[in-house]
Amino acid sequence: xxxxxxxxxxxxxxxxxxxxxxxxxxxxxxxxxxxxxxxxxxxxxxxxxxxxxxxxxxxxxxxxxxxxxxxxxxxxxxxxxxxxxxxxxxxxxxxxxxxxxxxxxxxxxxxxxxxxxxxxxxxxxxxxxxxxxxxxxxxxxxxxxxxxxxxxxxxxxxxxxxxxxxxxxxxxxxxxxxxxxxxxxxxxxxxxxxxxxxxxxxxxxxxxxxxxxxxxxxxxxxxxxxxxxxxxxxxxxxxxxxxxxxxxxxxxxxxxxxxxxxxxxxxxxxxxxxxxxxxxxxxxxxxxxxxxxxxxxxxxxxxxxxxxxxxxxxxxxxxxxxxxxxxxxxxxxxxxxxxxxxxxxxxxxx
Amino acid sequence: xxxxxxxxxxxxxxxxxxxxxxxxxxxxxxxxxxxxxxxxxxxxxxxxxxxxxxxxxxxxxxxxxxxxxxxxxxxxxxxxxxxxxxxxxxxxxxxxxxxxxxxxxxxxxxxxxxxxxxxxxxxxxxxxxxxxxxxxxxxxxxxxxxxxxxxxxxxxxxxxxxxxxxxxxxxxxxxxxxxxxxxxxxxxxxxxxxxxxxxxxxxxxxxxxxxxxxxxxxxxxxxxxxxxxxxxxxxxxxxxxxxxxxxxxxxxxxxxxxxxxxxxxxxxxxxxxxxxxxxxxxxxxxxxxxxxxxxxxxxxxxxxxxxxxxxxxxxxxxxxxxxxxxxxxxxxxxxxxxxxxxxxxxxxxxxxxxxxxxxxxxxxxxxxxxxxxxxxxxxxxxxxxxxxxxxxxxxxxxxxxxxxxxxxxxxxxxxxxxxxxxxxxxxxxxxxxxxxxxxxxxxxxxxxxxxxxxxxxxxxxxxxxxxxxxxxxxxxxxxxxxxxxxxxxxxxxxxxxxxxxxxxxxxxxxxxxxxxxxxxxxxxxxxxxxxxxxxxxxxxxxxxxxxxxxxxxxxxxxxxxxxxxxxxxxxxxxxxxxxxxxxxxxxxxxxx
Numbered sequence: 004x005x006x007x008x009x010x011x012x013x014x015x016x017x018x019x020x021x022x023x024x025x026x027x028x029x030x031x032x033x034x035x036x037x038x039x040x041x042x043x044x045x046x047x048x049x050x051x052x053x054x055x056x057x058x059x060x061x062x063x064x065x066x067x068x069x070x071x072x073x074x075x076x077x078x079x080x081x082x083x084x085x086x087x088x089x090x091x092x093x094x095x096x097x098x099x100x101x102x103x104x105x106x107x108x109x110x111x112x113x114x115x116x117x118x119x120x121x122x123x124x125x126x127x128x129x130x131x132x133x134x135x136x137x138x139x140x141x142x143x144x145x146x147x148x149x150x151x152x153x154x155x156x157x158x159x160x161x162x163x164x165x166x167x168x169x170x171x172x173x174x175x176x177x178x179x180x181x182x183x184x185x186x187x188x189x190x191x192x193x194x195x196x197x198x199x200x201x202x203x204x205x206x207x208x209x210x211x212x213x214x215x216x217x218x219x220x221x222x223x224x225x226x227x228x229x230x231x232x233x234x235x236x237x238x239x240x241x242x243x244x245x246x247x248x249x250x251x252x253x254x255x256x257x258x259x260x261x262x263x264x265x266x267x268x269x270x271x272x273x274x275x276x277x278x279x280x281x282x283x284x285x286x287x288x289x290x291x292x293x294x295x296x297x298x299x300x301x302x303x304x305x306x307x308x309x310x311x312x313x314x315x316x317x318x319x320x321x322x323x324x325x326x327x328x329x330x331x332x333x334x335x336x337x338x339x340x341x342x343x344x345x346x347x348x349x350x351x352x353x
Numbered sequence: 354x355x356x357x358x359x360x361x362x363x364x365x366x367x368x369x370x371x372x373x374x375x376x377x378x379x380x381x382x383x384x385x386x387x388x389x390x391x392x393x394x395x396x397x398x399x400x401x402x403x404x405x406x407x408x409x410x411x412x413x414x415x416x417x418x419x420x421x422x423x424x425x426x427x428x429x430x431x432x433x434x435x436x437x438x439x440x441x442x443x444x445x446x447x448x449x450x451x452x453x454x455x456x457x458x459x460x461x462x463x464x465x466x467x468x469x470x471x472x473x474x475x476x477x478x479x480x481x482x483x484x485x486x487x488x489x490x491x492x493x494x495x496x497x498x499x500x501x502x503x504x505x506x507x508x509x510x511x512x513x514x515x516x517x518x519x520x521x522x523x524x525x526x527x528x529x530x531x532x533x534x535x536x537x538x539x540x541x542x543x544x545x546x547x548x549x550x551x552x553x554x555x556x557x558x559x560x561x562x563x564x565x566x567x568x569x570x571x572x573x574x575x576x577x578x579x580x581x582x583x584x585x586x587x588x589x590x591x592x593x594x595x596x597x598x599x600x601x602x603x604x605x606x607x608x609x610x611x612x613x614x615x616x617x618x619x620x621x622x623x624x625x626x627x628x629x630x631x632x633x634x635x636x637x638x639x640x641x642x643x644x645x646x647x648x649x650x651x652x653x654x655x656x657x658x659x660x661x662x663x664x665x666x667x668x669x670x671x672x673x674x675x676x677x678x679x680x681x682x683x684x685x686x687x688x689x690x691x692x693x694x695x696x697x698x699x700x701x702x703x704x705x706x707x708x709x710x711x712x713x714x715x716x717x718x719x720x721x722x723x724x725x726x727x728x729x730x731x732x733x734x735x736x737x738x739x740x741x742x743x744x745x746x747x748x749x750x751x752x753x754x755x756x757x758x759x760x761x762x763x764x765x766x767x768x769x770x771x772x773x774x775x776x777x778x779x780x781x782x783x784x785x786x787x788x789x790x791x792x793x794x795x796x797x798x799x800x801x802x803x804x805x806x807x808x809x810x811x812x813x814x815x816x817x818x819x820x821x822x823x824x825x826x827x828x829x830x831x832x833x834x835x836x837x838x839x840x841x842x843x844x845x846x847x848x849x850x851x852x853x854x855x856x857x858x859x860x861x862x863x864x865x866x867x868x869x870x871x872x873x874x875x876x877x878x879x880x881x882x883x884x885x886x887x888x889x890x891x892x893x894x895x896x897x898x899x900x901x902x903x904x905x906x907x908x909x910x911x912x913x914x915x916x917x918x919x920x921x922x923x924x925x926x927x928x929x930x931x932x933x934x935x936x937x938x939x940x941x942x943x944x945x
Contacts, residue, residue, distance in 0.1 A: 006792060009800035009917050011864045015884040025867075037858040038925025047860035142878045193856060221925040236905060247556065280389045 009031045012178045020056040028059060034073070039234075040192030040218030040227075041140045042072055045078040046139075047195050048109070051067075052203035057107065063099060064109045065119055068094040070147050071113030071140035079109075080182065090121025092135035093128035096135050097241045097319075103329035104320050107206060108135035115145050118154040118173045132210040134318040136202070139175055140192075142220035143231035150223025161228035162220075170347055177296050177312055180289055185316035186212035187292065189307045191236050191293035192219065197308060200248040200275075204309065205249075206301070207269045207302065212314035213246040241299055243308030249273060267314060276307060284313055354877050354897045356906075359848065362782040364808075365934040366910050367894060369844045371434055374421035374755035376749075378938045380402040381418055381434055382844040386796065388437055389837035391830070396441035398451050399896030402733055403937070404522070405475050406500070408513040412825065413633060413643075414603075415505050415750040423841055426913055427866075430805035432839045433828075440833035442513070444602045448520075453522050454481035460484035462546040462769045465532050467491075470498020471751045472551035472742030474521045474756025476765065478837060479941040482522040483766060489526055490540070492533040493584075496522055499743075500551050502580035503602070505609050506821040537710040537738075538826035547737050547765045551758070554705040560597065564655030568697070570774070571662035571833035572655065575606045575700030581610055582820070591695020594618045595665055597652055598700035599629035604639045606698040611642050621665075623682055625672045635880050638824065641810075642817065651682065654690060655697070664693040695862065705744050712737075723747075730774040731761040736782060738798045739764060762941040778939040787845055791922065794931055796845050798918040802837045842916050852897040853928035856887045856905070860920035860929055866913045869920060874906045884910055 016024035026114065028049045033042050059081040062279065066072035068089035076083055083106065087095045091182050096108050117139050128137065144157040152160075155175065156168045176187045186208040190198040205212035217236050219225045225232045230239075243256065251272035267275040283298065285291040292311035299306035319325075326333065356365060367373050367417040371381040380399060387396035390791065399408035414435050422431030457609040462585055466473035469491035476489045493501060496518040517902065522528060528874050534540060557574035559565075565572060575598065581587040594615040596607040599622035610618045620639065626648040629636065636646065650667035653776050657663065666689045670682040711715060714733035724733050726740045733740055741757035743749060764774040773917070787795045796810055809826045810816070816824045828836060866888035874880070877895060888895065893912035900906055921929040 007799070008863070008919065009865045009915050011800060011865060011913075011915055012804050013868075013913055014427060015887040015889070016867070017887070033863070033923075037359065037923045038855070038859045040857065042862045042923075043858040046858065193858060195858065219857070225855070225925075233857055234902075237856075300907075 004310040010142075010272075019053055021058060023051070023053065023056075023059075025049055025053045027081070028079055030075070030077045031133045033077040035070060035077075035219075036146075036222045038221035040216075040220070041074045042077065042141065043192040043195065043197070043216055044138065044140055044216050045074050047161065047192075047202055048078050050195070050199050051114070051206065052198070055203055055206060057206070061106055062109060063106045064111060065092050065099070066095050066223055067116035068110040069112055069113035069116045069145070070115055070142075071218075074140065075111050090116050090119070090124055092116070092121065093124040093133070093224045097128065097131070100133055100319070101325065101330065102328070104325065105326070105329050108133075109206075110135050110137045112137065112139050114139060114141045114143060114153040118175060126178075126182055129179055129184045129211050131319045132183070132185055132316065132322070134174060134204045134210055134320060136212045136214070139203075139215045140218045141175070141215055141231070142218050142224055142293050143172075143229070144220050144224040146220045146223055146341070150220065157230040160230040161226070162224045163226045163229075164223070167228070171197065174296065174300065176213065177293065179213045180293050180296070180311055183312035184213055185210040186309070187311040189217070189305070190217045191217045191240055191307055193233055193237065194240075194307070197242065197246060200246040201309060203248040204246065207271055207273050208312070208316065209270045210313070210318040236305060239304050240307050241296070241304045243284050243286065243306060243310060245278040246278040246309055247278060249276070267312065284310070287314060301352070354460060354874060354880060354895065356895070356899045359472035359896075362486045362816055362936060364782055364894070365784070365846050366780075366936045367937070368846060368854060369423040369934070370423050371432075372416035372844070372936065373782040374417045376417065376753040376758075377404045377494060377759065380844065380935060380937065382842050383935065384441060385434070385837045386435055386842070387434070387625055387839040388441055389797065389834055389840075389932065391834070392442035393441050394446045394448060394451075397445040397448060400438055400441060404752060405518045405756065405758075406471060406751065407438050407477050408442035408517050409500055409509060411435060411442045411751060412509050412513070413435075413500070413750055414438070417752070418675070423843055423913065424839060426617040428804070432813050433808070433836050436808050436825075437833060437837055438851050440825050440830070440837075443827055445832065451693050452524075454524075454616065455481055458484065460487050461545070461634040462486065462736045463488070464488065464547050464765060465540050465543065465545040466549045466551060467540065468498055468550065468552035469493070469518075469528070469530070469944070470553050470742055470754060471500060472744070472754040472758040473498070474518060475755045476549045476551070476691070476741070476762045477524070479759060479762035480525065480765060481521075483942045485769075486530060487526045487796045488545075489522075490529045490534050491534050492531065494530050494651070494843070498551070499576075503576050503605065505579065506583070507608065507612065507824050508605070510821070510823050531831055535709050537714055537716075541714060541737075544636055545737070545768050547739065549761055550738065550744050551754070553740045554703045554748040556704050556706045557699065558702040558704060559697055560652060560701060562652060562654055564657050567660065568655040568662040570658070571695065572697045572699065575602050575698045576703055578698055579605055582613065584704050585728075587613070589614045593664075593695045594614045594698065595692055595694040595696075596620045596698045596700060597649075598622060598702070599624055599631055600702070601631050601635050602703070603698075603700035603831055604635040605638055606700050607644045609820060610696075610698065611817050613646065617693075618628050618644050620644060621650045621652065621667060621692065622646065622648050623651045623670065623919055624680075625649055626673065628680070629864050638892050641670055642813065647683070647692075650690060651684075656691065661709045662694060662697065665697060668692055694704055698792065703748050705747060717764070725775075729760070729777065730764040731757060732764055732768070732774050736781075738769065743746065752916070759938060761924065761939065765940040766827055778943045780939055781935075781937040781943070783847070783935040784846070784932045787933050788921070793855050794845075794918050796842050796931075796933065798842070798916070798931070799839070800841065800915050801835075803835055803839055803941055805839070806832050806836045828896070844917050844934050845911065845918070847896075847914060847920060848930050848932045849896065849898055849909070850930070851907065853926045854901055854907065855900075855928075856901055857925060859925065863919045863923040865917065865919065866915055868910050868914045870908045871901070871905045872908060873904070874900065880908060881910075883907060888909070888912065892911065
C-alpha cells in the first residue's frame with residue numbers, strides 16, 4: 004500500500020547554488036488522478052525553482068478552489084501557502100504583495116477558478132500589473148465535480164460523457180493581452196522543455212505574468228472528441244519559438260546563429276533567449292501577439308510559447324510608489340516619524 | 354539505442370543485483386519476502402534448492418550479493434542478506450519431507466565424486482533424484498571438505514554442517530571416507546560412467562625465508578594447522594603468534610589462535626589494509642577480538658636463537674599504483690621491524706595440485722600444470738571426467754563451488770544421456786503482474802528507512818574461552834523481520850508497455866529517484882548525459898522503449914530504482930506494471 008513517497012532520492016542529484024537538490028522543492032505526494040497534467044506542471048515548478056536557486060521561504064504559493072488549486076500542496080513543501088476562497092486568490096495575493104514585496108508570489112488557478120467565478124479578480128490583478136506569476140492549469144472541465152465543460156472548453160469539444168460544447172471558449176492569453184498584461188505565455192503540461200524556461204522567465208518578470216498551461220484531465224477530458232487531450236494538443240500545438248532562460252548568475256553557454264535569435268535581458272540581469280521565433284509574431288508587440296493568437300485559433304491550432312512580453316513593465320509597487328521594505332519590518336519610528344516631520348509636511352502644504 | 358529486449362531473461366536477471374552477483378544465482382528477494390512473512394521453512398527450501406548449504410552459507414558465505422545490493426547504492430549498507438539466510442536456516446521446520454524423492458529404480462549410471470566438499474555434494478544432490486548411483490571418496494572421516502577442515506567451529510557449529518551434509522548423503526550416496534585417492538587411474542578403472550573431481554585447493558603456500566628450517570615446528574601452514582585444530586590434533590599454541598597473510602584464512606587462523614592460548618596475536622600483511630583480501634566483516638571480527646592488523650609489512654626473516662623461534666623481521670613498504678592501477682610495494686627504507694613470536698602461521702594463499710592424476714588418461718594440463726577445463730560445462734579433455742569447485746579454476750569460495758557443482762551435474766547428466774554438454778538447458782523464468790488494486794500490490798512495496806541491523810555477538814570473554822562457542826548469535830525473529838523489510842524487492846520488475854503510454858509524464862514526476870526520462874533516442878554514452886538524473890553507473894543498464902508517438906523513447910536508468918511501484922500507481926493507462934520475475938538457473942534433468 005503506498006500513499007507516501009519513499010524517502011530515498013537519487014544520491015547524485017545536482018545541487019543548486021544554495022546547496023539544495025530538486026527534492027528540497029518537492030511537496031506531499033499528489034492525490035490527483037494518476038496521469039493528471041497538473042502533476043507535470045507541479046514537477047515543472049519544482050524544476051524551475053530549483054534551477055533558479057530560489058530560497059523556498061521566499062516563495063508564497065496561493066490558490067483558489069479546484070483540482071488545480073489543490074496542487075500547491077504537491078510542490079514547494081517548505082514555502083508559504085494560502086488556499087483561498089474560490090476565485091479569490093488574486094485579491095489575497097494583492098494584499099500579501101502589498102504587505103511584503105520581498106516574496107515571490109506564485110498564484111495557481113484553474114479554468115473554473117479563473118475564467119468563471121474568479122474572472123473579476125483575474126482581470127483586476129492584470130490591470131494593476133500585480134507582481135506575480137499566475138499559472139492557469141487549464142483542462143477545459145470541472146474535474147472536481149465530475150467533468151462538466153468549463154468556460155475555456157472549445158466550441159465543439161466534448162468531454163468523456165458530455166455532448167459537444169455549444170459555446171465558444173474564453174481565451175485567457177487573448178483576454179490578458181487586451182487587459183494590458185505585461186507577460187503572456189501559453190504552454191502544455193506535457194512539454195516540460197518549453198514550460199520550465201517559461202516559468203523561470205515568468206518568475207523573473209517584474210509585473211503580472213500569465214502562463215496558461217493546457218493540462219489534460221485524464222479522467223474526464225482526455226477522450227478523442229476533446230480538444231484538451233494529450234493527443235489533440237500534441238497534434239495541434241504550434242510553438243512561437245524556443246525559449247531558453249539563463250539565470251543571472253549563470254554563464255551563457257548556448258550560442259544561436261545570428262538572425263534567428265533574440266536576447267532579452269530581464270530586470271535582474273537574467274537573459275531570455277528566444278530562438279526560431281515565428282516570423283508572424285513579434286513577442287514585444289501587443290497587436291502582433293493578438294493577431295497571431297487569433298490567426299492560430301481560427302486555423303484550429305494552439306499557439307504555445309512566449310506570446311508577449313513588455314520589457315519595460317512597471318509593476319504595482321512602482322506605480323503606487325509603495326514602501327520598499329515589507330510592512331512587518333516597519334517600526335514605530337518609521338510609521339510615526341515625529342512632530343518635526345509633521346511640521347515639515349504641514350509647511351509644505353501652506 | 355536499440356529497444357531493450359526484456360524477453361531475454363538476462364535483462365531482468367541483471368536488475369536483481371544480489372541474485373545476479375550470486376554465483377549460484379539464488380533468488381534472494383524471493384526468500385527474503387518469505388522470511389518477512391515468517392515462512393522460514395519455505396525460505397530455507399528456496400535456498401536449499403539453489404545453494405544446498407543455507408545454514409553453512411548463512412554463516413560463512415563470502416556474500417558477493419551484499420556489495421551488489423542496490424541498497425548499498427542508496428545508503429551506507431546493503432541488506433544483511435547472508436545473515437537473513439541464517440534466520441531461515443535456524444528457524445526452519447521439518448524439511449526432509451520436502452526434499453526430492455530418490456527413485457528406488459536406479460538408472461544404471463554410476464558416478465564417482467572425488468572429494469566430499471561443497472562441489473561434490475552439490476553434484477550428488479542434483480544427480481541422486483535422477484536415479485544415478487553415486488560414490489563419494491574423501492580422505493577425511495566425514496563429508497564437508499574444507500567446510501569441515503578449515504572453517505572454525507566458532508563460525509560454523511559442527512551440527513549445522515553435519516545436518517546439511519547429511520541431507521545429501523542420506524539420499525543414498527555411497528561414501529568412502531578416510532580414503533585417500535592417490536591414483537586417478539584406479540578410479541577410472543572402476544568403470545564409472547562419469548567422474549567428478551572436487552578436491553578443492555588443498556595445498557597451502559609457504560614462504561621460503563631465511564631461518565625457516567631452523568624455526569622447525571614453530572612455523573605452520575595456515576590451512577593445515579586449521580584442519581589439525583578441527584580434527585583435534587592440535588589444541589594449543591604459543592602466547593605470541595604472528596599470522597602472515599591478509600585473506601579470510603588469516604582471519605580464521607588469528608581468531609583460532611586467540612582461543613588456543615594465543616595472547617599477543619598479530620596479523621601481519623604486506624598490502625595496505627584496504628587492499629587486504631579478507632572480507633571487511635572478517636577483519637572487523639578479528640579486530641573486535643583484540644587482534645591488531647599490521648599492514649604494509651613484508652616478512653624478511655625468521656629470527657631463531659638456539660634452535661628456538663624468537664620472532665620475525667619485517668620490512669616496511671608502501672603501495673604505489675601506476676597509471677593502470679597496478680600496485681607495487683616499495684620499501685620505505687626504514688629499519689627492519691622485529692616482532693616477537695612463539696609461533697608463526699602462514700596464510701598467504703593456497704593452490705590446487707594434482708600429483709595423483711596420471712598424465713596419460715586423456716586429461717590435458719596447461720602450462721601451469723592445471724587441468725584444462727571448459728568454463729561452461731566443467732568437462733576436462735577426457736569427456737568422462739569433470740572438475741568443479743576450487744579444483745577447477747583455483748581457490749574461490751563455497752558458493753562458487755556449489756555453482757560449479759550444479760553446472761557439472763547438468764553436464765554429467767547430458768553426457769550420460771548421450772547429449773552434447775554444450776547444449777545447456779535454459780534457465781526457468783516467470784514474469785507475473787503483482788497488481789491487486791489501485792494502491793495495492795501483492796508485495797510489500799513500501800520502502801523502509803531502517804539502517805542495517807547489527808548481528809549480536811556472544812560476550813567476548815565467553816567466545817574466546819572455547820573455540821566451539823559460536824560467536825555470532827544471529828538475528829532474532831523480530832530483528833530478522835525488520836532487516837528483511839529493508840529489501841527493495843528488485844525482482845519485482847518495472848515493465849513498460851509502450852503501446853499504452855500517453856506520455857503524460859506522471860511516472861517521471863512521481864519517481865522518487867528520477868529513474869525515468871522521456872527523451873529523443875541517441876547513442877548510449879550521449880543519452881546518459883541528458884536523463885532526468887545523472888546516469889553515470891555504467892554497470893547498470895538503461896531500459897529503452899520502442900519509439901513513442903512523439904518519436905521520443907522512454908529511458909529508465911535501472912541504477913537506483915526503488916521498485917516502489919509508484920510509476921505504475923501513477924500511470925493512468927497501466928503502461929507501467931510491476932511484475933515479479935523469477936529466475937532459476939538450469940538444473941540437471943531439466944529439459945533443454
